[in-house]
Amino acid sequence: MNFSLSDEHKLIQKTSRDFAIKELLPGAVERDEKKIWPKEAISKMSKLGFMGIMTDTKYNGGGMDTIAYTIAMEEVARVDASASVVMSVNNSLVCAILSKYGNEQQKEKYLKVLASGEKIGAFSLSEPQSGSDASNMLTFAVKKDQNYILNGTKNWVTNGINSDICMVFALTKKGIGHKGISCFIVEKEYDGFETGKPENKLGIRSSDTCELYFDNVKIPQENLIGNEGDGFKIALETLDGGRIGIASQALGIAKASLDASISYSKDREQFGKPISSFQGVQFKIADMSIGIDAARLLIQKAAWAKDNKMNYSILASQAKVFASEVAMKAAIDCVQIHGGYGYIRETGVERLMRDAKITQIYEGTSEIQRVVIARSLLK
Numbered sequence: 001m002n003f004s005l006s007d008e009h010k011l012i013q014k015t016s017r018d019f020a021i022k023e024l025l026p027g028a029v030e031r032d033e034k035k036i037w038p039k040e041a042i043s044k045m046s047k048l049g050f051m052g053i054m055t056d057t058k059y060n061g062g063g064m065d066t067i068a069y070t071i072a073m074e075e076v077a078r079v080d081a082s083a084s085v086v087m088s089v090n091n092s093l094v095c096a097i098l099s100k101y102g103n104e105q106q107k108e109k110y111l112k113v114l115a116s117g118e119k120i121g122a123f124s125l126s127e128p129q130s131g132s133d134a135s136n137m138l139t140f141a142v143k144k145d146q147n148y149i150l151n152g153t154k155n156w157v158t159n160g161i162n163s164d165i166c167m168v169f170a171l172t173k174k175g176i177g178h179k180g181i182s183c184f185i186v187e188k189e190y191d192g193f194e195t196g197k198p199e200n201k202l203g204i205r206s207s208d209t210c211e212l213y214f215d216n217v218k219i220p221q222e223n224l225i226g227n228e229g230d231g232f233k234i235a236l237e238t239l240d241g242g243r244i245g246i247a248s249q250a251l252g253i254a255k256a257s258l259d260a261s262i263s264y265s266k267d268r269e270q271f272g273k274p275i276s277s278f279q280g281v282q283f284k285i286a287d288m289s290i291g292i293d294a295a296r297l298l299i300q301k302a303a304w305a306k307d308n309k310m311n312y313s314i315l316a317s318q319a320k321v322f323a324s325e326v327a328m329k330a331a332i333d334c335v336q337i338h339g340g341y342g343y344i345r346e347t348g349v350e351r352l353m354r355d356a357k358i359t360q361i362y363e364g365t366s367e368i369q370r371v372v373i374a375r376s377l378l379k
């Protein structure tokens with residue numbers, strides 16, 4: 001068993017780290033406070049190939065494996081979790097759907113521009129009345145001639161405002177639960193498609209999240225992904241991969257918490273010595289390191305299983321639960337180590353705590369992940 005990174009993986013690690021420090025670190029606190037979407041940074045990220053890392057080179061992607069993706073996600077999130085979630089959605093939830101389930105026409109028309117970053121994608125499953133219970137959706141698409149007519153409301157849509165193309169899940173047949181859900185490619189320019197106001201969030205504030213409204217939106221029938229009724233399966237299988245991305249995001253936040261804690265504790269003196277010499281601080285830092293290394297191993301195991309065409313659903317859930325909880329604890333302890341300075345925005349560490357929380361919630365809450373894991377063990 002080889003735990004060393006390949007030369008390709010080392011290169012993606014260095015490239016993503018250098019990019020994050022040079023392009024994302026300046027202004028990160030201000031973007032968070034003012035909810036500024038990192039447009040220029042996303043454009044530069046696209047040129048580096050980060051918006052379609054795992055997509056086949058035939059469709060303008062990077063052609064890399066999932067481990068490469070997790071490495072890049074960790075490094076970007078280590079500096080700016082908001083930018084990393086834009087990257088995560090486009091890779092794990094949008095390009096992934098088209099790569100696995102799209103037909104050749106859909107790949108040529110949509111995957112190429114999404115993987116290159118020329119266009120930005122969004123993933124729209126949740127609704128006001130259906131969060132964890134995704135099958136309880138009301139958004140409905142009815143077939144009419146050569147089109148589907150879409151009506152409904154979606155919420156918690158990351159990239160909802162700044163995206164160009166959205167993967168939308170809707171009922172095409174009522175009364176049969178999740179078996180009636182289908183998946184559509186919906187362009188922002190379609191008549192009747194409107195976005196709501198940006199949500200005023202606790203964390204990842206410089207990424208946009210909003211509601212989407214569909215009022216008799218006409219979708220060409222060729223924009224149906226797979227067959228009618230395939231949507232729920234597509235969503236669940238895609239979210240498995242998405243959870244690897246979010247786990248990597250959480251890992252980056254945890255690593256940033258550790259970095260900040262080590263640096264500050266060495267410089268800050270109390271009672272005539274650096275606070276890093278006190279056991280209470282040392283134990284917090286040691287626990288962060290243990291959690292981070294363990295989380296990374298879980299993430300890489302899930303990524304390895306995915307790349308080797310194995311069933312990785314449970315591994316992805318385990319990685320997301322563990323990494324998100326490591327991130328939350330590390331961020332809280334980081335603020336604690338910084339004391340009063342950790343509680344003010346200028347230092348930037350309170351942002352880590354706010355950003356970490358969402359990793360326990362979106363793309364399947366920690367509670368839902370535990371249900372998935374337990375059911376697998378008890379069946």
